[in-house]
Amino acid sequence: MAGPELRLPAAPRREPEFGHDALVVCDNLVRIYQTESVEVQALQGLDLLVHQGEMIAIVGASGSGKSTLLQVLAGVDAPTAGRAQVAGHDLVDMSRTERVRYRRHVVGFVRQQSTRNLVPYLTARQVVDLPMAIAGVSRKERRSRADGLLETLGVTHCADRRPDQMSGGEQQRVAIAVALANRPSVVLADEPTGELDSETALEVFAALRTANRELDATVVVVTHDSAVSGQVARTVSIRDGRTSSEVLRNGETADAPGGSEEYAVMDRAGRVQVPREFREALALTRRVRLALTEDHVEIRSDRGETR
Numbered sequence: 001m002a003g004p005e006l007r008l009p010a011a012p013r014r015e016p017e018f019g020h021d022a023l024v025v026c027d028n029l030v031r032i033y034q035t036e037s038v039e040v041q042a043l044q045g046l047d048l049l050v051h052q053g054e055m056i057a058i059v060g061a062s063g064s065g066k067s068t069l070l071q072v073l074a075g076v077d078a079p080t081a082g083r084a085q086v087a088g089h090d091l092v093d094m095s096r097t098e099r100v101r102y103r104r105h106v107v108g109f110v111r112q113q114s115t116r117n118l119v120p121y122l123t124a125r126q127v128v129d130l131p132m133a134i135a136g137v138s139r140k141e142r143r144s145r146a147d148g149l150l151e152t153l154g155v156t157h158c159a160d161r162r163p164d165q166m167s168g169g170e171q172q173r174v175a176i177a178v179a180l181a182n183r184p185s186v187v188l189a190d191e192p193t194g195e196l197d198s199e200t201a202l203e204v205f206a207a208l209r210t211a212n213r214e215l216d217a218t219v220v221v222v223t224h225d226s227a228v229s230g231q232v233a234r235t236v237s238i239r240d241g242r243t244s245s246e247v248l249r250n251g252e253t254a255d256a257p258g259g260s261e262e263y264a265v266m267d268r269a270g271r272v273q274v275p276r277e278f279r280e281a282l283a284l285t286r287r288v289r290l291a292l293t294e295d296h297v298e299i300r301s302d303r304g305e306t307r
């Protein structure tokens with residue numbers, strides 16, 4: 001006769017890994033620069049997720065770590081600790097050969113200085129052709145892709161011009177075409193409009209949006225320009241090497257359709273940075289009182305508490 005059925009306890013449900021469904025994952029990312037006399041912590045445990053198809057702006061004061069973050073994501077600089085992944089590629093443990101492949105195929109990069117994005121003696125069509133030629137794409141396909149990109153980005157008239165025959169805005173739009181040539185998963189742009197007047201800046205920004213919407217590139221753009229950051233659905237602020245707040249715009253928030261709403265970012269340990277003006281207004285200092293209500297958490301000053 002069969003005995004009572006043996007039941008094993010159900011295995012505890014495993015939490016999915018942080019950022020398991022994101023294209024770009026920065027998890028507690030640290031980058032320390034060691035110079036002769038000092039150690040600079042450029043990234044101090046930064047968390048950031050970017051999903052496929054997003055276009056986000058990264059803003060922050062000078063020295064907050066924006067360029068360092070972009071250099072890490074570009075595969076140019078290696079993080080000191082933490083996890084950085086782009087399209088499944090682990091940027092912490094990457095061999096030199098993988099890094100070369102990664103930079104060629106997975107990311108496209110647009111720099112602030114248009115002269116550094118292009119080659120003085122190559123025409124726009126030749127410079128867009130170059131990364132594809134290095135990647136071994138056939139001549140016919142290269143020609144059609146280069147012409148298609150120049151057309152989509154509105155610079156067909158520059159196809160046979162060298163950089164010194166183009167305006168600053170045209171040079172940057174050609175630079176975006178170069179960045180897109182090998183169909184990267186992510187386009188990274190570091191202050192791409194920094195050297196341009198405001199009208200031209202918006203044109204270049206529109207080209208990045210075209211890359212995002214029409215060519216399916218996920219775009220991460222570092223900018224100081226609020227006119228530029230005001231045009232993306234999500235702006236992430238970096239302060240002292242950490243993501244500190246996010247602004248969501250244009251119907252991305254249920255509460256503010258068409259408007260914008262600022263969120264503080266809570267890291268995985270539950271830490272939230274309370275903005276300085278809030279801290280000053282209520283004299284919140286080292287110790288605060290927290291209270292859980294039905295639908296929110298209160299933070300109060302500890303004034304009047306025994307120490």
Ligand SMILES: Nc1ncnc2c1ncn2[C@@H]1O[C@H](COP(=O)(O)OP(=O)(O)OP(=O)(O)O)[C@@H](O)[C@H]1O
Nearest residue numbers: 033035040042060061062063064065066067068069
């Ligand atoms: N190669 C390096 N060696 C030493 N320190 C560095 C190096 N690169 C950056 N840093 C330092 O790391 C910190 C972050 O620099 P980073 O360039 O990432 O800031 P940023 O937000 O891009 O600034 P900016 O807006 O001025 O470009 C700064 O304190 C900077 O001085």
